[in-house]
Amino acid sequence: MPATKSVKLNTGAEIPTVGLGTWKSAPGAVEHAVSFALQNGYTHIDTAAAYGNETEVGVGIKASGVPRGSFFLTTKLDNPDHENAAEALEKSLQNLGTDYLDLWLMHWPAPMTPGSKAAVKTIDWLNTWKSMEKLYKAHPEKLKAIGVSNFSVEYLERLLANAEVVPAVNQIELHPSCPQQDIVDFCNSKGIAITAYSPLGSDNSPLLTNEVVKKIADNYKVQPANILISLQANRPGVNVLTKSVTNTRIESNRKVIDLKEEEIKELNDIDKTLHFRACHPSWTGWGSLGFPDCKDADA
Template sequence: MVQTSFTLNNGQKIPAVGLGTWQSAPGEVEHAVEYAIKEAGYRHIDGAFCYANEGEVGQGVKASGVPRSEIFLTSKLWCTYHSKVEEGLRETLNELGTDYLDLFLIHWPVAMNPNGNDKRFPTKPDGSRDVDLSRKIEDTWKDMEKLVEKGLVKSIGISNFNIANTQRILDVATIKPVVNQFELHPWSNELKLKEFCEKNGILLQAYSPLGSTDSPILKDPEIIKLAEKYNTSVGTLLISFQVNRGVIVLPKSVTPARIASNIKLIDIAPEDVRLLESNEEKGKHWKCVSPNWGVPIF
């Protein structure tokens, strides 16, 4: 039977499937979160300051009527807050209407100017991103650890960190990252990163597990054929695939029927998990999220 939760390296339990809230339009997020928790049985909500919808996420959590203590709530430190980590967290807590997070991640391994021309996406005169090269991710991590010590967050982790950047954190960590959130799907399996993180007790979380709107993955004949074999949808196959290979998965939707179906997992045979992991060996590689930071990330 496919597992419904994982245990983090600090002993905390995390539901295997969480509702993603990225790119959810204003006016839709609150109802999506409420429905996910109240009607579909979700107990894991993944958000971020950068998504600019945490107020609605918090309202949806409250409207669900489910006690806060029963919900695993995640947010992420945005790039303009690397040098003011606690301030960034407190803005998120205020928006969400809670006094702690279950998990707080460094959203990207790059800092941006905290005093730039925009709160989220400051730019230089030439239009490029206003990156702060003086801020080291190691220093940001040490400030993240202080949040755990203060009881403001239960767990801390990273997002979009490749092997080299993850190692930089491990080299200085007193508190190890519990997860690394990354774009993961059959056309971007990150097998080397997965092996490295597992060796170091870090779980991977999959965002964009279906790709994106009009994703080529959804039209892949081999994947469609495999979904037919299991008498299920391509979406259910791809979400279940991640959990079957030991990865937490964060599908996003604001549609009630899809929200409900996304949490229904199936068992996938090991040989079919391997088949889905082998796409890149066949030359199928694609990422839907690859912003130009002006500095190496992936």
């Protein structure tokens, strides 16, 4: 399936197929990256309260001069704010300097208390989702869509069995060494779009020097990063986040290739010999979230 310019959400809105992610982007650098991206064709900016850079992202948005209605903006509810969703929403809006969010995600189904370093089992993330639903229904002028991030099939099944609002998006790590096809298929069957993060496998990823990736990149005369980003953009119902603070890479990462079926198969087969997860924080109690046990790459 060739890449499209956008993916339709269950709200009727469209989320751009390629967006700029800001995870690990430092203050100062992220302001410029956001401003440059918006001025050079990007129409989706993704951030999170947990990244600690919402304010700088807001500065970059303002500096770009691009009208707010011209781009899609996503941020996320932080783990320590599961019991304070309303206050957290207002803080994110203030930090970003915007009146509304196109998409607000629960960052992890792993509630914490302020200052804690591990998920707290006495707080139920399902109650957090219900708080987000109430805010979504009460304030359509502030929230255009709500969704989740880092949700396994097990967690999605529990959510859907108890939810009034079906999440618009589930944002998860996706790359050839972490395909998570079961989650993609489940979300496609339920009308939940997927946003792929870490499509390169994170910084200094072994995927960037993988012979299969390099061969396909050479065939199209593009960078290996373009092939890895394109793989996600070619998956049905999937949009993808790129990440860079360098002008040339920000521009380059927007180039999406319509991959051939045999090329997609070759890329997917990488997982048979190189399997890892780039984002695997120990504090989540990962196994209890229903994700497979993946070995981290040295990336």
